[in-house]
Structures are given as structure tokens and as C-alpha cells.
Amino acid sequence: MCLGIPFKIEKIEGNSAIGSVSGIKREIDIRILDDVNINDYVLVHAGFAIQKVDEFEAKETLDILREYAKSGF
Amino acid sequence: MQNQDFKHNSKLAQILAQLREQIKQKYSFMEVCGTHTVSILKNGFRDYFKNKIDFLSGPGCPVCVTAQRDIDKIVCLAKQNVIIATFGDMIKVPGTKSSLEKEQAKGADVKIIYNPLQCIDLARKYKDKKIVFIGIGFETTAPVIAALVQDAYQKNIRNLFILPLLKTIPQAINFLLQSPKVNINGFLLPGHVSVIIGENPYKFINSKYQLACAIAGFEPLDIALAIKSLLSQIKDGNPKIDNVYRRVVKKEGNPKAKVLIFKTFQKCDTYWRGLGIIPHSGLKLLDKYADFDADKNFSLEFEIEEKATGCICGDILAGIKSPLDCKLFGTKCTPDNPIGPCMVSIEGACSAFYKYGLTSINK
Numbered sequence: 001m002c003l004g005i006p007f008k009i010e011k012i013e014g015n016s017a018i019g020s021v022s023g024i025k026r027e028i029d030i031r032i033l034d035d036v037n038i039n040d041y042v043l044v045h046a047g048f049a050i051q052k053v054d055e056f057e058a059k060e061t062l063d064i065l066r067e068y069a070k071s072g073f
Numbered sequence: 074m075q076n077q078d079f080k081h082n083s084k085l086a087q088i089l090a091q092l093r094e095q096i097k098q099k100y101s102f103m104e105v106c107g108t109h110t111v112s113i114l115k116n117g118f119r120d121y122f123k124n125k126i127d128f129l130s131g132p133g134c135p136v137c138v139t140a141q142r143d144i145d146k147i148v149c150l151a152k153q154n155v156i157i158a159t160f161g162d163m164i165k166v167p168g169t170k171s172s173l174e175k176e177q178a179k180g181a182d183v184k185i186i187y188n189p190l191q192c193i194d195l196a197r198k199y200k201d202k203k204i205v206f207i208g209i210g211f212e213t214t215a216p217v218i219a220a221l222v223q224d225a226y227q228k229n230i231r232n233l234f235i236l237p238l239l240k241t242i243p244q245a246i247n248f249l250l251q252s253p254k255v256n257i258n259g260f261l262l263p264g265h266v267s268v269i270i271g272e273n274p275y276k277f278i279n280s281k282y283q284l285a286c287a288i289a290g291f292e293p294l295d296i297a298l299a300i301k302s303l304l305s306q307i308k309d310g311n312p313k314i315d316n317v318y319r320r321v322v323k324k325e326g327n328p329k330a331k332v333l334i335f336k337t338f339q340k341c342d343t344y345w346r347g348l349g350i351i352p353h354s355g356l357k358l359l360d361k362y363a364d365f366d367a368d369k370n371f372s373l374e375f376e377i378e379e380k381a382t383g384c385i386c387g388d389i390l391a392g393i394k395s396p397l398d399c400k401l402f403g404t405k406c407t408p409d410n411p412i413g414p415c416m417v418s419i420e421g422a423c424s425a426f427y428k429y430g431l432t433s434i435n436k
Binding site: 001002003004029031032033034043045046047048050051052053054055057058060061062064 | 135268321
């Protein structure tokens, strides 16, 4: 039940934003996040953005895996 | 059917093969979250690590751990000419004699919602009715329900009530670990609960129980990283809270969400299905919001009788037994005719085992 889906923010008005994922648009409440900007990816649970997706860390995770694949554990 | 999609991703397949190779004895890892249970089964990890890692499903599906007596309470509310607003997962869960679905068939007004704030619109649309929101969930959902309470308070909505059934995960883990029957070598900690609470509330698992922990995401890559982390913590004898889901989980969690939770709720003891009463593991509304508390504004009298069905969901939620140990699994208890909550919820262990074809034949 604690599903979270990453949405890309397209529009912001006060605490409300419009986000999209795979062509689906949803209204998202952003009151529990600071500093949300257009084009940010946010993790959405039950209509609320609960965290920004850190693109650097997302890339880092993939890089770590690539590294392990090359060198082993 | 299980995907084993990772087999088509050569890098991931290579990593997993290395991991499997390095395991020389059998470990038991508990995935606390229902979404992890589904991912582990769907992606075939359970089969892939057969005889190497036993994946135990924990008490991390809010629907599954909601007590039968709370379902009876919800049924009792549904009979009182109110509108019940609920997340969809709840409607099939059987109480002692009925369920929301059965009450709906008898004429009760039950509306499935996606965002709790939809209750504000319902309350405005149906001014002559009382709206009761079934507030289930863990820390992930608590700030969202807190936002509903805050909005209802500020907008002075008088016909909206919340039945608070929120539960908190670290207290449940602590409770489980006190049982001598539980045998766990490490935890895959729930990613989206951790988005809110951060890393610190789990520290006791290292300090008190010396067990390895990895905060994990839900993709096959995330699960692989978590397994790798747990194995290396065990090998090094250095248990820690390793956050391998850093793209959304921050060390401190989400501070604004935490403030919202504690502006709205206070801790209380609460009853978990299969586990019993766990101290300080629930969230109830602060007295300031008593006017919104369904527990305080409705007559909720019903007999508590926990019916013996032969269902072993309690032991499954505690990580003591597997769905395959249950004589009802796949025969008397199926997703179409669920007897226990772990078969009702799509994130319940029994439902996931059934969906991904795990039967006693391939045990």
C-alpha cells in the first residue's frame, strides 16, 4: 500500500502541482516538500509528493551496479 | 508467473550470480514491506536464491495487519447511514461476520478514493451525510492523512470523520525481535516508510540486536543492492543501517512530513493482527481534533469475537511461518475467496505467493 510513483512536475500553483507519468497527468499536493520546481521528478503517494527523486543518486546507483558487474564483489 | 526479468539484464544477472556463488550458508532475511514481498516474488528472487536465502514476509502490509476487531468496527460504522471513504484495498477484508464489500451489497454507501483529500470534496457535496474516512497506513500515509485532518480543521468541515488506524513500523520490528521464535539474519527495510522517517528510527536493530539492515527500493536492481549490502555486513560483522535507496530516502527522512504527523497525531498502543497489542505503535488524533475522531463521535458497540478459521496469517506476518505452511492456502483460501487478510491484499504474502505460482509442489 505504500506505493510511490515518480511523476515529472509540469505546472505549479501554490501547494498544488500537475505531474505526469507515462502520459497520465495528475494533480499532486506538494505541501510537504520544499523547493519543488518544474521538471523535477517527485515520488507520489496517495496524491502527495513525499520526496524529490535525486537524479544524481539515481545515476550513482546505476554506476555502482555497473562497477560491480565489471569487478565483482 | 515469475518474471526473472533480471536474467535478460546481463549486468544484473552477472551481479546476482556472483552474490549467489558467495553464499555458503543459508540466511533468513525479512522484507518488512508488502511491496518488497511482491517484487521479490514477481522477479523470481525467491527461486533464484533457493536454499541460500529464505525471504520472510514481515508485518508490512497495512491491510493485513489491521485487526479483525477494527474491520468489525468499520462494518459497524458502515451500517450507520454514513458514507465510508476508503482506499480500495480495504473493502474485501473479512471481519468476523461481514466486510465492507458485503455491506456495500446490502446498501451501505462505500466510496473508494485515491487521495484522502477527496474526502473534503465528498463532505461538501454530501452536506447532509457524515463522511467517515478509514485511516489505515504506515508512516508513508500518515502525513497525507494528517493533511486531511488539518484541511478539514482549517476549512471547518463538520461532517467529516477519520477512523485512525495508523501504525508505525520500527515498533513492530522491535516487537518481532523480542520473540524467541523469530529467526532473522537481516532486514530489507521499507523504502517508502523510510522516505518519511529516515534512517535513525531503525538504529536499535543494530545496537540492540546486532542485525544487518538495508533500506531498499523496489526495482530488481534495488533488491540486488540490498542483498549485497546485507551479505557484506554479515561477513564483516558490522551491522548498520545501509541506505541503498538514496535517490529518495534521506538520512533525516522528510522533516516537513514528520512535523505534520506530530502536529496531528500522538503515539498510542495499538492492536496488530497476528501480533497483538504493540506499545506505542499506533497514531491517534490529538485531543484538539477530537471532533473529527470517528472513535469518539459514533456509537461503536460490537462484540469482539476472534473467529478461529485455521488461518495462520498471524504467524506469517510475524515471519514464523510461510503461506506454504497453511493448509488453507490455495485450496479453501484463494484471492477469489480469501479467508485471511494476507490473501485479500494484493501485497499480502499469500496473495503474492498465489499470484506468482508458488505452491507446496515447488516448496
